Amino acid sequence: MKKTLFFTGLLLLLFASLSLALTGVKKRRPLPYEYGRVELNNFSEKAGQIPVVFDHWLHRAKFTCRLCHVDIGFAMKAGTTGIKAADNMQGYYCGSCHNDKTAFAACTTTIPRQNSSKCSRCHSLGRTAVKQYDFRTFTQDFPKGRFGNGIDWEQAEATGKIAPIDFLAGVSIQRDALVVQKDFDLIAKVKGMPEIIFSHKKHTVWNGCELCHPEIFLGVKKGATQYSMTEIYDGKYCGVCHSTVAFPLLDCQRCHTKQVQ
Ligand code: HEC
Ligand code: HEC
Ligand code: HEC
Ligand code: HEC
Ligand code: HEC
Ligand code: HEC
Numbered sequence: 153m154k155k156t157l158f159f160t161g162l163l164l165l166l167f168a169s170l171s172l173a174l175t176g177v178k179k180r181r182p183l184p185y186e187y188g189r190v191e192l193n194n195f196s197e198k199a200g201q202i203p204v205v206f207d208h209w210l211h212r213a214k215f216t217c218r219l220c221h222v223d224i225g226f227a228m229k230a231g232t233t234g235i236k237a238a239d240n241m242q243g244y245y246c247g248s249c250h251n252d253k254t255a256f257a258a259c260t261t262t263i264p265r266q267n268s269s270k271c272s273r274c275h276s277l278g279r280t281a282v283k284q285y286d287f288r289t290f291t292q293d294f295p296k297g298r299f300g301n302g303i304d305w306e307q308a309e310a311t312g313k314i315a316p317i318d319f320l321a322g323v324s325i326q327r328d329a330l331v332v333q334k335d336f337d338l339i340a341k342v343k344g345m346p347e348i349i350f351s352h353k354k355h356t357v358w359n360g361c362e363l364c365h366p367e368i369f370l371g372v373k374k375g376a377t378q379y380s381m382t383e384i385y386d387g388k389y390c391g392v393c394h395s396t397v398a399f400p401l402l403d404c405q406r407c408h409t410k411q412v413q
Pocket of ligand 5: 304305355359368389390391392406
């Protein structure tokens with residue numbers, strides 16, 4: 153009895169300190185439409201352009217993570233790809249789609265007027281009025297989630313509300329169908345902390361295999377990599393995606409699902 157109480161106390165303490173680490177250190181929690189937003193300004197302002205705003209909520213509803221982060225090659229850390237106007241114009245990065253065929257065209261060398269509507273759909277920091285997609289209208293009948301975008305993306309995909317494209321002609325290579333790996337449990341190292349059910353099947357829909365293996369998880373053997381909640385909060389392992397784009401770490405129960413016995 154005393155022992156159980158002690159563990160419960162320890163657990164509560166952990167919960168409190170971890171939650172504080174989450175809410176205390178970080179800046180204000182992003183609003184649903186801001187979650188997964190990336191601002192790009194490696195070159196824009198220096199060239200007299202307004203910085204670029206990229207929204208995951210719109211793009212992830214249309215395309216898989218794998219398509220952009222493996223086939224097209226965007227980095228998994230904001231600002232590190234180093235996208236240039238010239239890359240886009242030659243059909244790389246944003247220009248893989250924003251080429252006037254798959255989507256409206258990206259950069260040109262001749263700057264029309266700085267606030268030309270052609271440019272300002274992307275070069276839009278601080279000017280939301282120039283966007284044509286409205287978050288609320290676009291997502292109004294999506295299944296709701298508690299955190300992040302306020303959307304249950306897993307359900308949105310499973311129920312066919314969205315069907316993210318995983319292949320882009322001229323960019324992707326035709327691949328054999330993936331052999332999907334078994335789902336498994338991860339056992340948290342603290343007694344009383346609910347176990348985690350990790351679904352390979354559900355993750356593969358979005359991420360293929362290559363987005364996780366071998367860069368984020370070596371994946372040779374379950375249990376070979378030791379990861380702790382602290383490392384996850386630091387943006388490693390599960391935290392690579394579950395702090396910025398997939399549902400955030402605040403949603404403890406979505407990972408720690410298995411009941412404690
Ligand atoms: C249309 C392309 C596209 C799709 C689809 C896409 N991303 Fe991204 N993602 C990007 C770009 C562009 C960046 C910014 C890269 C940069 O700044 O160098 C980015 C950045 C990220 C980052 C880093 C964010 C940060 O704040 O540091 C993560 C994590 C990420 N994406 C995960 C995902 C996940 C998970 C999915 C699927 C649910 C996904 N992305 C779908 C294009 C995409
Ligand atoms: C589909 C989105 C998109 C559109 C539309 C777009 N751009 Fe860009 N542009 C980018 C991205 C992404 C960057 C890199 C942002 C950064 O890191 O500063 C960029 C960078 C630039 C730069 C910085 C210099 C350089 O060498 O990279 C210039 C200049 C530029 N764009 C001009 C334009 C002009 C002019 C238009 C309108 C005709 C335009 N862009 C439309 C996405 C876009
Ligand atoms: C895999 C394809 C793909 C890639 C890569 C991609 N986009 Fe898009 N993007 C789209 C599609 C499709 C749309 C919807 C276009 C439409 O309906 O007119 C879109 C829409 C947008 C919008 C529209 C916002 C609005 O409401 O008007 C912006 C801004 C945008 N993309 C920025 C970017 C930037 C910046 C990059 C690169 C960092 C990028 N996209 C990379 C496919 C892509
Ligand atoms: C979201 C990330 C993610 C994706 C996507 C993913 N895996 Fe894994 N995989 C893991 C994790 C986590 C482990 C546990 C091992 C570890 O911690 O390194 C693992 C373990 C494995 C193992 C070892 C299994 C065992 O029982 O020891 C294999 C084999 C594997 N993955 C193959 C694949 C294949 C094939 C795909 C695509 C169909 C895939 N994975 C997609 C995260 C992922
Ligand atoms: C490469 C990016 C990535 C990594 C790494 C990753 N996930 Fe996910 N995960 C996703 C995406 C995308 C979804 C879809 C839901 C969303 O975006 O909110 C998802 C969904 C889930 C779900 C909900 C599935 C369901 O049953 O409804 C759980 C639980 C989950 N992840 C746990 C984990 C755990 C635990 C790890 C680490 C072992 C991990 N994820 C690593 C991207 C990732
Ligand atoms: C994206 C999935 C995910 C979310 C969300 C999540 N965790 Fe975890 N948690 C994990 C994984 C994976 C482990 C490590 C399990 C292992 O190594 O076998 C873990 C381990 C733990 C542990 C055990 C101690 C340690 O450091 O390993 C505690 C305590 C914990 N989490 C608390 C929390 C709390 C509190 C929240 C909510 C604020 C939370 N977790 C949200 C995936 C998650």
